[in-house]
Amino acid sequence: MTRRELGDAATTVVAEGSDLLIERVFAAPRELVWTAMTTAEHLARWIGPHGTTTEVVELDLRPGGRWKWINGEVAFLGEYLEVDPPKRLVRTTAPEQGPPGPPAVETITFEEVDGGTRVHWLTTFPSPDVLDFAVSTGMAMGIVEQYERLAGLLAQG
Template sequence: MTRRELGDAATTVVAEGSELLIERVFAAPRELVWAAMTDPAHLARWIGPHGTTTEVVEFDVRPGGRWKWVNRYDGGEIAFQGEFLEVDPPKRLVRTTAPEMEPAGGPPAVETITFEEVDGGTRVHWLTTFPAPEVLDLAVDSGMTKGILEQFERLAALLVQG
């Protein structure tokens, strides 16, 4: 797979090989960004594209803890689930992630999310390593990039509210 630049002016999204890199600087302190990404009440307010409602079913933020949320939208829903592998507040979060599907798919992707303080804000560096380049291609071709950009817009708006 060749390198694909899929982001916009605010959010970098690059797909290459089996890796998807998402990066954005949010105008908020690192602890607030961390809380927005690890507190189920906050997470439910921004995860998913515009028009999506999210139910956080499980979110046990500790190594070995499980997580699951369900995105609902016009015409359907999709659940995502995984396991936290590393938790280092408010610097780093590593977890597996996979859509919940029948029959079960292959191995999950691994997301490594780091939070870096920069000039009054926080840079979120979100690297997802998919099991194979073809799996990333399927995800990107399904419209995932639009969802990423919209959910990061929703997160930015939530952080402005404090």
């Protein structure tokens, strides 16, 4: 398995096997980071690369609840599997017009660290090939840019 470092100085993005790991420390309290990452009004302001807009169509934040947002011309959707505010979130995710097969599973943890919150976001894709395809679309740069947008939103309080 080849390990690929795809992030920048602020945001770690590592692809290996079927897993994509994203990690960043935000200079904000854990509850604020949780809120920014789990409410429609805030998600719409930072999800996606620079210059894109996101419409949050559905967000039912509970186990079994569904979510869907549209970024540019691509819709993403899934189901919440675990919701443990403000510590942990597990959900499925897939593009609405994606290939058939199982969705990816995202496990996002929020850890208090000195002066902020470490977000550890692990996405397990159905196979290494599906991860390779996602990475080939420019996903890693989009992740770095959306985390820059999130950091800016958090800095505003």
